[in-house]
Every structure is written in C-alpha cells, then in structure tokens.
Amino acid sequence: MSAKRHERTFARRSTVQVLYTSEIQNERPSVLLDTGRCLNEDGPLPEYALTLIDGVEAHRDVIDAYLESTSENWALSRMPIVDRTILRLAVFEMVYVKDVPVSVAINEAVELAKDFGGEDESPRFVNGVLGRIAKQLEAEAEAAAAAEVAGADAGAEARDPFAGYDALPTAGEGMAAAGGAEA
Numbered sequence: 099m100s101a102k103r104h105e106r107t108f109a110r111r112s113t114v115q116v117l118y119t120s121e122i123q124n125e126r127p128s129v130l131l132d133t134g135r136c137l138n139e140d141g142p143l144p145e146y147a148l149t150l151i152d153g154v155e156a157h158r159d160v161i162d163a164y165l166e167s168t169s170e171n172w173a174l175s176r177m178p179i180v181d182r183t184i185l186r187l188a189v190f191e192m193v194y195v196k197d198v199p200v201s202v203a204i205n206e207a208v209e210l211a212k213d214f215g216g217e218d219e220s221p222r223f224v225n226g227v228l229g230r231i232a233k234q235l236e237a238e239a240e241a242a243a244a245a246e247v248a249g250a251d252a253g254a255e256a257r258d259p260f261a262g263y264d265a266l267p268t269a270g271e272g273m274a275a276a277g278g279a280e281a
Contacts, residue, residue, distance in 0.1 A: 106198075109146035110187060110206055114214060116143070116151050117183040127151045153190045161189045168230035172223075181220050184210045188228050192235060200235065204228045 116136050120127040123135070130136045131143075131151065143151075154161065165185055166174055174182060188207035191198045207228055211220040 112147040113150040
C-alpha cells in the first residue's frame with residue numbers, strides 16, 4: 099500500500115470518527131473540532147481528514163439528497179448512524195474530490211463499513227447505495243457532456259449567420275439556381 103493511500107485511509111477512519119461523534123452529540127463537526135471535543139488518540143487529524151470533514155459539513159444537503167434518492171426503502175434518519183456517516187464521507191469523495199476515483203471511494207467505504215459497521219449487512223448496504231449513486235453520477239456526467247456538445251453546436255450556429263440556409267449560388271451558377279430569372 100502506498101504511503102499516500104495509507105495516509106488517506108487513516109484520514110477516512112478519523113473522519114468517520116469525527117462525523118459519528120458529531121451525530122451522537124448533535125453538533126456540527128466544525129464546532130467539535132473548534133472546541134476540542136473529538137478524540138485525538140492518534141495525534142492531530144491529518145490535513146485530508148480536515149478536508150473531508152469540512153467538505154461533508156459544507157455539502158451535506160447535496161450529499162443527503164443523493165443518499166435519499168438512492169437508498170431504497172431506507173429513510174436517511176432510519177439508517178444506522180455509522181452507515182450514514184460512512185455514506186456521507188464516500189459521497190463527498192465521489193462527487194467533490196476529483197483525484198479519488200469513484201471505485202476507490204466505494205471500496206474504502208466498504209472497508210470502513212466492515213470495520214465500523216454495527217451489523218453484518220453494513221458492507222453490503224453501503225456498497226449497494228454507493229453503487230446506485232455511482233450510476234447516477236455517470237448518467238449525470240453523460241447528460242452534462244451531451245449538453246456541452248449540444249451547446250457547442252448551438253454556439254457555432256449562432257456565430258455563423260448562414261447556418262441553416264442552403265448554399266447561395268455562385269456567380270457561375272446564375273440566378274436560375276436561386277429561383278430568379280436568368281440574365
């Protein structure tokens with residue numbers, strides 16, 4: 099395992115612990131960090147953990163919307179806290195962290211669910227929800243790419259004043275080709 103991967107795995111574990119504590123204490127993660135009410139058994143939190151914690155807090159509404167739209171038969175409030183915490187972390191990475199492939203975010207989340215999940219079903223549940231979100235993100239990316247191409251085509255037409263018109267006759271073709279009388 100590379101040093102960067104190991105560092106990020108540790109950061110994810112730390113993030114889950116802070117986010118979980120936040121849920122239990124019903125307090126924003128940033129407040130817990132600011133007031134020192136988080137366990138720091140392994141020393142200060144890694145920079146990547148702080149990025150994840152801040153990101154999950156800042157984008158929680160969007161993250162929760164993804165979770166609610168893809169977690170079949172599970173209201174967000176009914177999910178076990180640890181599963182919900184792991185899912186939020188993974189969705190943040192999937193949506194907002196461009197240098198983490200979606201597959202890595204999912205695999206790391208499943209490993210966290212194996213380690214922290216309260217039930218035997220946690221890894222499967224986390225994998226299933228994140229798999230559906232990955233498909234949704236892929237569909238959104240394809241739609242955005244198609245819209246971008248369509249927008250580029252429309253932009254080209256807007257810049258070409260003759261777009262959409264048949265070719266105008268050249269001098270050699272005469273006016274008959276254009277529907278006018280021959281000179």
